[in-house]
Amino acid sequence: MCPGNFAYGMWKFIKKLVFTLIILSILGVVAGRFINPPITLTQIGGIVEYGKLQRDYISYGEMGNNVKKAVIAAEDQKFFVHNGFDYDAIQKAYEKNNQGKKLRGGSTISQQTAKNVFLWQGRSWIRKGLEAVFTFMIEKTWGKEVILERYLNSIEMGQGVFGIEAAAEYYFGKSSKNLTKSEAAWIAAILPNPKKYDPKNPSSYLKRKHNWIMRQMNNVVLK
Template sequence: MWKKIKKLFFILILANILFIVWGKFFNPPITLTQIGGLLEYGKLKRDYISYGEMGTHVKKAVIASEDQAFFSHNGFDYKAIEKAMKHNEQGKKLRGGSTISQQTAKNVFLWQDRSWIRKGLEAVYTFIIELVWSKDIILERYLNSIEMGRGVFGVEAASEYYFNKNAKNLTKSEAAWIAAILPNPKKYDPKNPSAYLKRKHSWIMRQMNNVNLK
């Protein structure tokens, strides 16, 4: 029995290693979050594109919105985590401190919840992809797999869904609208923005001026 358990454990580790290495060259065939969206909404709008096909505006907008230290941290933004912990301790609405690298690890390899098991695995995968993948690859995987609406995944599908154009052709304002719906794309709609979303859009537009793509 113990030998079978060790064998199974070894197979799982090997499969994960192969999947991580494979992911350096290819986008995931499908993710657990995408399966969940398909089951919940009966549709899966997704169109993987290369890093170069994404254009500049949407990259800057998402980095400005989600993780302005993306190119300088090692996968974990400890200042953002500390701020999030202090904010949450005050009993306010929960705020996350996850980086784009952490969100990529979650979106590509794991599932969506707040359990300690998932967070622990997320940390492991984040550490590994920061070592094995480049920042451009991490950002490409993130922008292709991130949920951008009900059954809509990735910036290309979001660009087509909200603005009827390719991601590379988005204006600065349109890219900021797409970034503004993160991290709650099921709640917010750039076609019918709330006052909060309008304020966030304006903030992202300003912050995009501070983002330099490496």
């Protein structure tokens, strides 16, 4: 086979591969409007690292308002008004990064949902670019309620623990709908680093964050 034919064949293969991935991505987003993901790459990582997958998918209505308010207060207070991206938070994160300060990302709940459901963990530009594409698609097709439900069902909330229902059972021995305001705030306080922090044995930093979330929850209005 001459080099020209080989290059042409590779180009055709790449085009077919890209087209197939685009179609699968669209189908995945459409399916995600109606069902929770069977499993995610992050959950597979939890199985590999901790030898377990503790999760229990529940509906939006079964989650309880305290949990929703706590997570929105902690992670994305503009959730119901932005289009998937909080440009002010992104700008602040960019400026802090340029100043050499510890980066506390500007990711919204929508962006985190796109990452958790469809992609992998990490900070590469490729992943961030794909995250932006999936964020745009789920904002257009899912709506805020579905996005928040998928987020609260898929997010890592402990070592091998995923989703708010499993976290409520793991930390407090109860269903998420029965969590008190304080208990919901404790779970939200461990985000975005649930492998490091433990609400059962909180550090002084976690206690301050918990108190801050409790105050911020008073400002959250669910749609």
